[in-house]
Amino acid sequence: MQSRTPAGRTGRPRSAAADAAILAATRQALVELGWSKLTLGDVATRAGVAKTTLYRRWSGKNELVVDAVAELFDELELPDRGSLAADIEGVVLQFAAILARPEARSGLMAVVAESTRDDALRERIRASIVDPQKDLVLEGRARARTRGELPPEPDPLAVSRTVDLIFDMVAGAVVHRTLVSAEPADEEWVRDFTRVLLHGLTAAAPGPSGM
Amino acid sequence: MQSRTPAGRTGRPRSAAADAAILAATRQALVELGWSKLTLGDVATRAGVAKTTLYRRWSGKNELVVDAVAELFDELELPDRGSLAADIEGVVLQFAAILARPEARSGLMAVVAESTRDDALRERIRASIVDPQKDLVLEGRARARTRGELPPEPDPLAVSRTVDLIFDMVAGAVVHRTLVSAEPADEEWVRDFTRVLLHGLTAAAPGPSGM
Amino acid sequence: MQSRTPAGRTGRPRSAAADAAILAATRQALVELGWSKLTLGDVATRAGVAKTTLYRRWSGKNELVVDAVAELFDELELPDRGSLAADIEGVVLQFAAILARPEARSGLMAVVAESTRDDALRERIRASIVDPQKDLVLEGRARARTRGELPPEPDPLAVSRTVDLIFDMVAGAVVHRTLVSAEPADEEWVRDFTRVLLHGLTAAAPGPSGM
Amino acid sequence: MQSRTPAGRTGRPRSAAADAAILAATRQALVELGWSKLTLGDVATRAGVAKTTLYRRWSGKNELVVDAVAELFDELELPDRGSLAADIEGVVLQFAAILARPEARSGLMAVVAESTRDDALRERIRASIVDPQKDLVLEGRARARTRGELPPEPDPLAVSRTVDLIFDMVAGAVVHRTLVSAEPADEEWVRDFTRVLLHGLTAAAPGPSGM
DNA sequence: AGGTAACCGAGACGGTACGTCGCGTCTTCGC
DNA sequence: GCGAAGACGCGACGTACCGTCTCGGTTACCT
Numbered sequence: 001m002q003s004r005t006p007a008g009r010t011g012r013p014r015s016a017a018a019d020a021a022i023l024a025a026t027r028q029a030l031v032e033l034g035w036s037k038l039t040l041g042d043v044a045t046r047a048g049v050a051k052t053t054l055y056r057r058w059s060g061k062n063e064l065v066v067d068a069v070a071e072l073f074d075e076l077e078l079p080d081r082g083s084l085a086a087d088i089e090g091v092v093l094q095f096a097a098i099l100a101r102p103e104a105r106s107g108l109m110a111v112v113a114e115s116t117r118d119d120a121l122r123e124r125i126r127a128s129i130v131d132p133q134k135d136l137v138l139e140g141r142a143r144a145r146t147r148g149e150l151p152p153e154p155d156p157l158a159v160s161r162t163v164d165l166i167f168d169m170v171a172g173a174v175v176h177r178t179l180v181s182a183e184p185a186d187e188e189w190v191r192d193f194t195r196v197l198l199h200g201l202t203a204a205a206p207g208p209s210g211m
Numbered sequence: 212m213q214s215r216t217p218a219g220r221t222g223r224p225r226s227a228a229a230d231a232a233i234l235a236a237t238r239q240a241l242v243e244l245g246w247s248k249l250t251l252g253d254v255a256t257r258a259g260v261a262k263t264t265l266y267r268r269w270s271g272k273n274e275l276v277v278d279a280v281a282e283l284f285d286e287l288e289l290p291d292r293g294s295l296a297a298d299i300e301g302v303v304l305q306f307a308a309i310l311a312r313p314e315a316r317s318g319l320m321a322v323v324a325e326s327t328r329d330d331a332l333r334e335r336i337r338a339s340i341v342d343p344q345k346d347l348v349l350e351g352r353a354r355a356r357t358r359g360e361l362p363p364e365p366d367p368l369a370v371s372r373t374v375d376l377i378f379d380m381v382a383g384a385v386v387h388r389t390l391v392s393a394e395p396a397d398e399e400w401v402r403d404f405t406r407v408l409l410h411g412l413t414a415a416a417p418g419p420s421g422m
Numbered sequence: 423m424q425s426r427t428p429a430g431r432t433g434r435p436r437s438a439a440a441d442a443a444i445l446a447a448t449r450q451a452l453v454e455l456g457w458s459k460l461t462l463g464d465v466a467t468r469a470g471v472a473k474t475t476l477y478r479r480w481s482g483k484n485e486l487v488v489d490a491v492a493e494l495f496d497e498l499e500l501p502d503r504g505s506l507a508a509d510i511e512g513v514v515l516q517f518a519a520i521l522a523r524p525e526a527r528s529g530l531m532a533v534v535a536e537s538t539r540d541d542a543l544r545e546r547i548r549a550s551i552v553d554p555q556k557d558l559v560l561e562g563r564a565r566a567r568t569r570g571e572l573p574p575e576p577d578p579l580a581v582s583r584t585v586d587l588i589f590d591m592v593a594g595a596v597v598h599r600t601l602v603s604a605e606p607a608d609e610e611w612v613r614d615f616t617r618v619l620l621h622g623l624t625a626a627a628p629g630p631s632g633m
Numbered sequence: 634m635q636s637r638t639p640a641g642r643t644g645r646p647r648s649a650a651a652d653a654a655i656l657a658a659t660r661q662a663l664v665e666l667g668w669s670k671l672t673l674g675d676v677a678t679r680a681g682v683a684k685t686t687l688y689r690r691w692s693g694k695n696e697l698v699v700d701a702v703a704e705l706f707d708e709l710e711l712p713d714r715g716s717l718a719a720d721i722e723g724v725v726l727q728f729a730a731i732l733a734r735p736e737a738r739s740g741l742m743a744v745v746a747e748s749t750r751d752d753a754l755r756e757r758i759r760a761s762i763v764d765p766q767k768d769l770v771l772e773g774r775a776r777a778r779t780r781g782e783l784p785p786e787p788d789p790l791a792v793s794r795t796v797d798l799i800f801d802m803v804a805g806a807v808v809h810r811t812l813v814s815a816e817p818a819d820e821e822w823v824r825d826f827t828r829v830l831l832h833g834l835t836a837a838a839p840g841p842s843g844m
Numbered sequence: 845a846g847g848t849a850a851c852c853g854a855g856a857c858g859g860t861a862c863g864t865c866g867c868g869t870c871t872t873c874g875c
Numbered sequence: 876g877c878g879a880a881g882a883c884g885c886g887a888c889g890t891a892c893c894g895t896c897t898c899g900g901t902t903a904c905c906t
Binding site: 161 | 245246247313316317319320321323324325326327328333336337341372375376378379380382383384385386387388390391392393394400403404406407408409410411412414
Binding site for chain 4: 527531535537539544547583586587593597598599602604615619622
């Protein structure tokens with residue numbers, strides 16, 4: 001192993017505790033103030049840290065909040081509930097539970113909004129938040145295939161297209177339900193949604209577009 | 212008919228041209244600067260209007276942008292393309308076309324993000340943007356029913372639940388595809404999506420939960 | 423008799439009551455708010471008058487306040503107390519009494535300050551406020567001369583110089599005492615001041631500079 | 634001795650150069666614009682300083698101008714011209730010279746006007762501007778006493794009363810001559826004034842009121 | 845064991861935008 | 876045509892954060 005400091009250097013190393021304190025303070029501030037009223041000076045104060053220390057690690061509000069929110073999604077995992085439908089329901093419920101937390105709600109949508117004009121930010125969001133979720137879709141399909149619930153892998157290009165579609169439908173529906181319609185994505189809704197999604201995928205599968 | 216000015220009728224009336232100029236300037240600024248760099252002072256200048264005039268009509272950036280973006284959605288209408296699937300594809304494409312415009316992208320997501328902490332704002336978004344869209348879903352279902360593509364109206368409560376689900380799935384998927392995945396919701400994607408959605412709805416329909 | 427409207431004109435004549443109401447409202451506002459916080463909109467409201475009406479009669483805050491304060495000095499008159507010293511004491515006390523009123527204090531000094539960069543304003547102050555006071559000095563000297571307390575009139579140029587000096591000394595001392603030292607110009611102070619002034623004038627009179 | 638920074642010693646220290654630049658810019662703006670058109674934003678710009686820096690040091694226009702004008706009076710000193718009359722003439726001429734400068738004229742009167750409704754401001758004016766001048770009167774009397782031009786010190790209470798009266802007469806007359814009458818307090822006027830004042834004081838001295 | 849370089853807190857700095865207030869002008873309606 | 880009501884363009888206000896920059900002082904690594 002090696003030291004964390006990038007290029008084995010002299011001088012005092014950065015405090016590891018500060019990073020955690022800053023991210024926690026960011027989430028706390030998101031809960032209490034929301035995205036638009038969150039200020040970096042306030043986050044620094046909450047974390048017991050100087051503004052300088054914060055700016056040494058993050059270049060601005062967007063990047064900081066992405067990282068703070070990303071940690072919330074680390075707890076997402078694919079439960080093994082025995083069937084594809086049940087697995088999907090499980091993960092959708094987890095996703096909905098995260099979006100129900102106030103620090104995720106405004107923070108996530110705000111950085112997504114910002115990312116429409118900032119490619120680096122969108123890439124950061126994709127890498128920290130979106131791709132890990134997409135991996136769950138892939139993992140779920142693989143598990144279903146071993147169970148025999150899905151046919152063997154078709155050609156890879158079609159797979160990618162299908163996975164992307166599934167992901168947009170799942171994430172999009174939950175986000176829209178939670179944030180725009182402002183209704184809870186509870187078990188009943190998730191059951192309805194999962195049924196439509198699964199039936200749609202299996203029924204549409206043999207179609208000519210190779211789904 | 213009657214006079215438009217509701218109650219107090221004295222004094223110089225508000226300029227109607229100013230409203231239009233301000234909303235147009237807001238959209239222009241959204242295109243050029245994006246949400247976060249848009250300032251009300253700049254919008255006022257672009258509109259050839261004093262800041263006070265703007266503040267007399269809108270209480271802040273959020274409300275202004277909601278109204279500016281809402282006008283973009285006024286052009287949405289349900290085309291009659293002859294079949295339910297084609298109608299859906301048509302309206303989804305229109306929706307996608309609007310979301311492809313930069314003044315809608317960042318503006319819409321940003322106000323949605325803000326609305327997570329501002330109930331009045333969420334209600335404004337719902338009334339000006341969301342509900343008109345939802346009406347299209349209702350209209351489309353009614354038309355399909357006269358065509359015989361859908362069974363006659365089941366009980367009203369289930370209808371509401373289904374319409375809400377459809378709406379969250381349609382709007383959510385398009386938004387997520389466009390803004391998060393940052394891929395175009397083009398004809399091919401819309402065709403795939405519509406197939407899955409329609410198959411899912413018809414296949415799931417006879418289920419015990421009354422869908 | 424005839425109408426007040428200057429050049430016998432058509433249309434509704436200006437309300438004479440409005441002028442008085444505006445000046446009274448100005449003094450009231452001076453008392454409550456002071457010069458710097460006095461606003462013309464507020465004066466108009468207090469007077470039950472529209473801003474337009476006010477601006478039709480006065481061109482701005484300075485001119486309005488000069489007129490409002492000038493009315494306070496109309497009550498100044500030269501009492502006949504039997505001797506020059508007593509006459510002076512009397513008029514100085516009256517002057518001090520006016521300066522003790524809050525509507526005079528801040529209003530007067532403020533317009534004087536403004537007049538340092540506005541010749542028209544200074545002329546207006548001189549005509550409405552200063553010259554009437556100076557006339558009292560002339561009147562007092564004439565009366566003293568008939569009493570035999572002063573020698574007959576020397577050459578007119580020297581008179582003007584002396585009157586100006588007396589006036590600057592009297593008005594200046596009272597103003598400074600009242601506003602800068604912030605002590606009351608009461609009877610005792612006025613007696614002391616008058617003694618020094620009169621002794622100075624009579625003792626200095628035979629001097630070579632013709633006083 | 635000890636460190637200058639009183640208590641909190643951490644953080645970047647305030648720039649001493651900024652204070653001087655701001656006061657100089659204030660005087661320059663007073664000359665060019667006068668009190669009423671002087672804006673703190675403009676002063677900051679002239680000083681090459683941010684508005685916040687200015688507000689960190691002064692709470693508003695009044696306080697700033699008092700300090701800016703006070704520095705003008707620092708150059709006042711009592712010349713030794715050999716006699717009491719000559720000394721007085723000298724210091725009055727200095728005082729008049731300062732009041733002849735445009736940065737003093739409008740600035741000084743305006744803050745005095747404001748001070749009629751702001752006790753803290755009046756105290757600030759007294760401490761920075763008035764009291765130093767009054768000290769000159771005391772110094773002049775002491776020097777005259779060593780010369781034998783004045784009798785030895787009478788009782789202290791009467792002294793205070795006399796000094797206050799002298800001061801109000803001197804400062805008041807010069808201010809009134811300069812600002813209200815708008816005539817120069819030149820050597821001739823100062824000679825006349827000094828003669829009246831001195832004769833008045835000496836002639837009145839033996840009076841019963843203890844002067 | 846000492847030197848030194850990067851870290852840390854605190855907080856002042858030059859900026860930019862905020863949302864409000866007052867100005868003096870204008871536009872409308874009613875008397 | 877006058878007067879009330881009030882919207883208008885304008886410009887300054889005083890505040891809040893931004894992201895940067897000194898400060899003095901503290902570690903941990905590397906001789």
